Amino acid sequence: YVEAKELEIELLGFLSNNKFAEAYECAFKARELLVSLPEERRLKAASLPVSIRRFTDFSVLKRCVAHGAGVLERQKKYAIAISWQRFLLKTPELKPFCMSQRGALWDRLSLNLDAHLKEREEALQEIREGLEDDAVADKDKLMLQDRALKISNRDFLERIVLTEPVKDFLLCCPRPGLLAVLRRVVMDYRNCRSGFPDLTVWNTVAKTVAVVEVKGPGDRLSTKQRLWLDFFMRHEIRAEVCHVV
The missing domain is CATH 1.25.40.10 (Tetratricopeptide repeat domain)
Incomplete structure (x- = not known):
């Protein structure tokens, strides 16, 4: 020693x-x-x-x-x-x-x-x-x-080739919500491949993201669209319906 x-x-x-x-x-x-x-x-x-x-x-x-x-x-x-x-x-x-x-x-x-x-x-x-x-x-x-x-x-x-808009989106989107969406698509693609909201928008200043379903006069939400909007809201991602008149 x-x-x-x-x-x-x-x-x-x-x-x-x-x-x-x-x-x-x-x-x-x-x-x-x-x-x-x-x-x-x-x-x-x-x-x-x-x-x-x-x-x-x-x-x-x-x-x-x-x-x-x-x-x-x-x-x-x-x-x-x-x-x-x-x-x-x-x-x-x-x-x-x-x-x-x-x-x-x-x-x-x-x-x-x-x-x-x-x-x-x-x-x-x-x-x-x-x-x-x-x-x-x-x-x-x-x-x-x-x-x-x-x-x-x-x-x-x-690891992913990211354009600036996609990179901005990833920085604004809550990671748990994004993972939940990907998991749903992977686990049940047959039933959730349609009905996804028309628009995905984000604010790089507030670091927030939202999905928007656009509807014209007399147009109604389909069952799958309603399910997707509900899914986003349950995972703390803002979901809106925009009515065009």
Whole structure:
């Protein structure tokens, strides 16, 4: 433990002086030591109470490796940083140590995949794994959830070729209402393929949207038109009938 702690102090000293190459060398040494420690010692350390487990060489060396991943990020070696973060998160033998860091590691891993490697599907998959990780604290799971929403919302707009009017509409239309309409069409296309309102209008200032059924003199609403108007109102989308005289 003392030797591991001395290595950590040396590494932190290099970091405080922005000597990243030297800090990485310390982290690399820590990783080699971590994988070479005897299995019997690991099992004994893992059996200790969490409050004491942090004072083992396994915990100290694992922290050093986490610092090494941070150094790799500073050097913009994101692919290698990701491999180090996955090593820390997905090596089962290391899970009992530094469990309080797991949430932050999942977050950095997903950030690197999304922002730097542009691998959004992989980033979302890692977030799912992080949310299922029983060692991740609730506050960290909320942080991961927020990151997933941020990735998903941006991805929703960027994956589709959007003209400006369509983009304006999507920004004005309530997401639950839009999803409800799409779900209805997909689940029951035969019965709802007709009767959809004539006009869809939106206000980019007020961020509101409405559907309008236009009727001429003597024209009446059909059954399917009435059902659609009722559907929109039930899903908090304004629905109107415009009578042309």
